[in-house]
Each structure stands twice: as structure tokens, then as C-alpha cells.
Amino acid sequence: MGGGDKGLLNYRNEPFVVHLQRLLIRVGPVALVTQQGQHAYQQALASVDLSFVHDRWPDRGPLAGLAAGLAWARGQGCAGAFVAPCDSPCLGERWLQRLRSHVEDAPERVHICTVEGRLQPLHGWYPVALEPALTEALAKGERRAGVWVESQKPMVLDCTDLAAQFANVNTPADHTRLAP
Template sequence: MNHPLGVILAGGLARRMGGGDKGLLPLGHGTILSHVIARLAPQTAALALNANGDPARFAATGLPVLPDPVEGFVGPLGGVLAGLDWAAGQGATHIVTAAADTPFFPCDLVPRLLLAAETEGTPIALAATSEGRHPTFGLWPVALRDDLRAALEGGLRKVVQWTDRHGAATAQFADAGEPFFNVNTPGDLARAEEML
């Protein structure tokens, strides 16, 4: 398998943060998103950002911005599909997704997702800790993009409902340091500053 492309999912509504783009909130010497980019870029062949609305607000990242290809707010799977469509145009076979509000995810995310899929012989792999699966952190094959589009157009919204149809491997990560800690509230942002 060639090196997967990376897609950062930033299409959420950030209701608990009062709206806006959580990824653009300051963290340390950058933004939450700049920390996510710094972790994902070295693990992937190229990066894009899934977000809806005016793409100009992400111009500083220099990344292509991919809007959801399905109408209405369809959740993370809309971002996965946007990434798969983009990857197909690049001739890639897979993408790996990461959430834009999770600045401390593992630096070996991609190789461990690839290994889990290979070991279990499945097309999809999701990250997990003892708390359960973290379905915004996954390996997704371009070959399933038409299936995903049909599922979304048919009303499906839950990530694991779709991944379970296709068999999803699990890449287990240790809980130490809360690798998938995400910033949902102002209190979480303060905690992220401490964790940094």
C-alpha cells in the first residue's frame, strides 16, 4: 500500500465552544490545528482539511480545504467522504483522518492503523483506547467511497454503523497521556495548555 493521504476533520459545529472553528483557537505558540498538522504531516504523503463555509479562514495553513460533498450536516463521515473523493483525484488508495480538536494524538498513528488493517485483513482501521473506539481517527480505503456516498445519501450518520458493515480493525493505543484528548469546552482548552 502506498503512503496514505491525511485529512483533518474540521467540519464540526463546535456548539460547546460557542461555535466557530475550535482548531483555530490558540494553543501554545500556535493553534490547536497547527499542533494537529505538525503531528499528521510527517505520517502522510499529503494533507488536506475538511471544513465547510468560507475556506479563506484556513488560508494560513496552506492546505486544500474540502467541503462535505453531501448536503446538510452529516457529521464526520461527510469529511471522510470528502477526503476519499480528494484522494481518488490524487491517485491514492487510502486516507487517514484525524480530528482538528485533538492536538496530542500519537505520532505513530498512521503506521499502527496500517498494521492493524493488514493484521486483521480489513479495509478500515480505527484507533481505540480502553475507553473504546475513536472513530474520527481512522484508515479509510478509496475503494469504499461510492458505498459511503450511498450510505450517507440513504440517511446513515453513525461512523461505527458504517465501519461495522465492512469490518473495521482496531489499533489499540495506551491511555497514558490521554492520546485522544479533545478540546470541546473552554475548560478543555485550559487543560490542553497545561498538558502542552
């Protein structure tokens, strides 16, 4: 997206990350993990109930952000973290309720959504107890979220009927296609 911070793009007159914060605050404290641009987020979102967490593994991709988020969640006394990428502003209540219900039976396990059979490793629940294993995988050079997630033998939740909520924004055309 031209080097800009996708979480600050607007959807329905608010930054993407505000939509996600409003959704996720229903299940606990919310953090935004950033690798760069943290100051821009803090300025733009000063009035939003949101913690800012720095990604301590530069250029290691989403797994590094997940590790930083899990470390933060552990420090908050949370058992785990509901995870969503900032470029998915369409996620809604049905997704969160379904995932939350799925987690209740086995909160010690990773719970990941699939859409049309495709694993969505950044849409799910991760227990904080996995943070050391994830940090170790990163130290060994692992960067592929799907590979690491599958190694954790996740519980899978089919969300194909909610596919529109999983729309993410990677290009200006994707942003244009979002419904107003």
C-alpha cells in the same frame, strides 16, 4: 465552542490543525475538510502545506467530511487516508507509527483505534475504494460514524496506552485542560 472553528484554536502557540498537519504530512498529502469557515482557515493557514476540501454534505456530521476527504484522496492518487479530527491536537508520532504499521498488513481494510474499548471512528485509516459506499450510506440518511464504520468490519487497534493523545476539545474547559 461557541460556533468558532475548533481547528483554529491554539495549542502550544499554534492552531490545532497545524499540529495535525505537521504529523500527517509524514505519510502523504494533507487535506482539511471544512463545512463552513473555509475562508478563515485559508487566511490563517496560508503558509501551511495543506489542501482545503469543502464538505459537500452540509449538516451530515463527520461521515460527510470523511466522504469528502476520501474523494479528495482518490483524486490525489492515494490508496487511502489517515484520518484525525481537528479537535485532537495531542495526537503524536507514536499513534501514527502504530497505526501505519497496522495498516501495512491490510491496506484495503478500514483500521480504527479504540481507547478503553471505545471505538474512535475518526482516528484511523480508510481506503479510498470505500468512498462510493460511504456516499451511498449518506444519501440514505446515515449519520452515525460508529455504525457505518462497524458495518465495514474494521481492523481494530487498541490505543488505550495512548489515551492522552486522544483528548479532544469540545468545550472551553476541555481547551483549558490541555497541557501547555
